[in-house]
Amino acid sequence: MVDLTAHLNSFSFEAGLTEEEKEFIHLRSRAAGLTFCGCAHAVFLCKLVQSLRCIIRGQPANRASLASKEDRDLCVGILGMGHVGKQLLRSLLEKSGIKPSHMKISSRRPESTVEFIHTGVECFFNNSRLAAWADILFLCCLPSHLPKVCAELHSHLSKHCLVYSFCSAVPVTRLAQLLGHDFILKPKYEYVTSDAADVWLSCTHINTALRDPLLMEASCPVSMRGGISLDLNWVCAVLYSLLNICTSAGLGSSAALSLINSVLKGKESHTVDLNTHNFISASYASTLLPDMPCPWISLTDAQIKETPLQCFLSSDKYLQQCISAAYKSLLQSPPK
Known part of the structure; x- marks a missing residue:
């Protein structure tokens, strides 16, 4: 189907903006770029980790020394199903190669997970359970919720669980204090x-x-x-x-x-x-x-x-x- 409005300037997004509002148009590209980069880099990390674990697991000399959590496919948890959490899950389902049965979501808003139920990804609201299960745990919650969330995760994270934070307002040092954990990745974009x-x-x-x-x-x-x-x-x-x-x-x-x-x-x-x-x-x-x-x-x-x-x-x-x-x-x- 042809878009009849494609070349009509009067129908463009910018046409209805005042001169003052047009000064903020760059925020559209900023938000889109940061979301894309965040998701792409998270997928890159997961594919690297998955590849490495598969090689380690495939070598007979290593199998006897592997703990039970290491001798399995990579398990990825996403805590929070706001805009970032949803985009991240879509990216992982599309590109990571990780089975939906090895992804779980914890969200306090069950209605936000409805669109993903058919994919085979398990959805629930239990942050402690997610932390105890995941090999990589993505934090996609609001910064204001982080102290409470970290208190729920604190005693359930294994040393080898890689925590990946999308909470831009909270520095990695503060997050490490809240979680009592030092295996944390936090991208710092400018x-x-x-x-x-x-x-x-x-x-x-x-x-x-x-x-x-x-x-x-x-x-x-x-x-x-x-x-x-x-x-x-x-x-x-x-x-x-x-x-x-x-x-x-x-x-x-x-x-x-x-x-x-x-x-x-x-x-x-x-x-x-x-x-x-x-x-x-x-x-x-x-x-x-x-x-x-x-x-x-x-x-x-x-x-x-x-x-x-x-x-x-x-x-x-x-x-x-x-x-x-x-x-x-x-x-x-x-x-x-």
Whole structure:
């Protein structure tokens, strides 16, 4: 069906706005861009973690040392079904490859979950239960609800549950205090109005947008465009989270780095060669034998302090290209 109003300026969104109101039009692209980037980066994380866990689980030498929660498909929980929670769930269902039976939602508004019941995703209102079950827990609640939510989660989170916060107004250090937990990821986006920001206005439907190569390019974590930027410490924290997963599985440092390098290798000829000196201090790395696990890394510290990985990533253009290639490859590849 042809849109008869497509080229009629009098029917455009801007036509009914006053000059004063037009000054805020950039907020449309800002909201669309931040939502898209947040969902795309969350999917990227889940696909990395899922890939790594599958490789670990598939190696016979590792099976005996795996805990019961590690020897299963990735389980993802979403706490909160407002606008962000819904967009995130749509993105995960479309792109992550995670089975709907391995996703659960906790929402205090059951009417907000009705559209997802047919997908096979379990919906309930029990934050403690969700925390005890999930391997990755996405916090999509309002900042004003966070103290109460964290009190409900506090004693139910396992050390190895990766908490991912979309609560922009609450810094990661405060969240760590509220949860008594240090395995937390929180992206820190910055937005600057620019002509290039119009690229985000095509993000009307998240699932369609996630198939757009231009948006994949613009949202790439190490080379973002469209007026939105992301602190490189987030990328480093993602890599540290993969290292922690290997540590919790009892893998030696040599095997852990080998698996992480293989997960980051895209379809193209980009070969990643990260080593222990890139992740931890040179003095500690020099004492670490290949069969000894790497130390557990606090993701809170990794996001607020200068780390060896942050120093290396910020200066190594080849590694940035490798991560960019892995991002596009994972998001553009069909879910398995």
